[in-house]
Amino acid sequence: MQHNPPKIKDVALVAGVSTATVSRALTHPDRLTEATRKKVFDAIRVTGYRVNRAARNLRTRRAGAILLLVPNLGNPFFSAILSSVNEVLAANGYSVLVFDSQQPGASAQAVADCLLNGSVDGVISLDGQMSEITLKALTDAGLHNSALFCCEWSEDISLPSIRSDNATGVQLAVAHLVGLGHRRIAHLSGPEGNILATIRKSTFLDACTTHDLSVAPEWILAGDFSLEAGARAAERFVDLADRPTAVFCASDAMALGFIARCRTLGLEVPRDLSVVGFDDIDIAAYANPGLSTIRQDRRGLGRMAAEALVARLREDHSAREVETILAPVTLIERHSTGKAPD
Amino acid sequence: MQHNPPKIKDVALVAGVSTATVSRALTHPDRLTEATRKKVFDAIRVTGYRVNRAARNLRTRRAGAILLLVPNLGNPFFSAILSSVNEVLAANGYSVLVFDSQQPGASAQAVADCLLNGSVDGVISLDGQMSEITLKALTDAGLHNSALFCCEWSEDISLPSIRSDNATGVQLAVAHLVGLGHRRIAHLSGPEGNILATIRKSTFLDACTTHDLSVAPEWILAGDFSLEAGARAAERFVDLADRPTAVFCASDAMALGFIARCRTLGLEVPRDLSVVGFDDIDIAAYANPGLSTIRQDRRGLGRMAAEALVARLREDHSAREVETILAPVTLIERHSTGKAPD
DNA sequence: TTGTATGCGTTATCAC
């Protein structure tokens, strides 16, 4: 147990230079002579020196870390995003702090603290519903130019956002079903107040209008993106008097839960009913039947968000444009959709 | 944009006390008079003061953060664990740093740095295959008493571990299949070198022996826990000359991939073939057919690991026993298993 | 190019 971690002073001693030189060797290697640089790095190797993050952070007023705000860490939808965000940020020397933004116990205050006490240099929020308190902390901490949304976003908060082209995705889904002859289409929506739920539902309704389809109010089923919500919705669906022949679900998880429960209730997909999801999570391709869905490039979204943030952090924190990147989505036709019954 | 975050000095000024008192109010509130304590907290509220983490960390030589090492962040198996770990640690005032331990780009050096430069106070590793370099960093940093394994573990590294009772799980699975009349059982295993793959395979073989079942070498199919691996294994499986009537898979993901590919190859589950998985991931209950599997309490594992670590961090870092917690597992019978064909 | 000296914001050790 090495209880005397070497400090910059020890390195300087071994290298026969000043502490300032050692520090420079670490942060501005180009400002040193080839010779002294070598001396320093040799000494670093000999002593096994590592720069103390706390000291460096205190001095530079930077943290070398960014905060990733995830709504419900238990949702596997985020794993691919988490992974690619982590990859890019790690490659750029940033650590990633993960916070569950909607966890019951986790007060928004904890997030706010994290921003205000200088633990992070920036924020990527996968949660569009940023609390007032978090938002205030963001501006108070001067991090307003160092935060962005990924996947979700907010109409009220002016931050850059990297997200999928949801509208096009929904249109693709509806067109797909219409192309198969479906005229009566239901929608299983996400949670009230969620921006993705909102845009997917409203675009769905618009698309139906465009295709001259009427949508009965009871065909809009409330959900929350989860498997269980899909299953519960199925129970309401099968009891519908004038049952639609197709369902567009706002998430793959709901679609899978929906299909599973429909099956136990005696409805076969796609024979009796066509179902389209949204996301193209990994399991979608291996479901039975394979789930027709709208593919989001989750890894790409995470990567782009991380890259955009890194770029912003590099630049001057002056007035930057608030940019929106809409990542393309694609329709993946599998076997949960089929011709409408006559 | 508040560019002058208040410091402890400002609070002291407002409260009319010394900085030392303010500091004490924060760390040892009980050592102050009721009156001064109130004065200080009022001043804190007025000024909007937040303690600067970097400064505190530098002074106390603590980080207030722990490192979560995840093998493959893209794997949804970990999301529930991640979630509960985060929950417990956040409740105890720790931030969670997430690192993908097997990411191609992420050198073990990055992890080592993180340990050596004082960014974290402890480590929870979901990865049993800790690299030499990481391990050395762990001891060099004096963190050997502040690290533990969760889910996976290592025979060679003496750290506490919180894990499922894998052996019992495998025995339950085999007994279940035997009870249904299966005498010829195949095994789809995890990646070479992985401790879970190892124990599940060896226990499987032992259990077969116990039940007087012989297992042909070609019935042991190599996988890597992923959906794709399951699908690929199915292709080898269907070509087997003397095909088993059941398969025990080392993960649910593989089981689902396996079943899906079997179906496209003309094999029906459970009519032609029974399949048991391991993990009970969320989707297992909604698969078609519902997946019979061994349930791991993922949230519980994460919670226990986090609690154990917090407890260790509280105590003296002297010689603590290396404890192992085996969490119980249960057999979940669904519809991917059925009576063996005559 | 390199060295000297100072301060980043806190906590802990002393005195009082």
Add this chain to the structure above:
DNA sequence: GTGATAACGCATACAA
């Protein structure tokens, strides 16, 4: 119980 003050380890302005 409270206040003055010295570290904590590093990066930088300035001097050389």
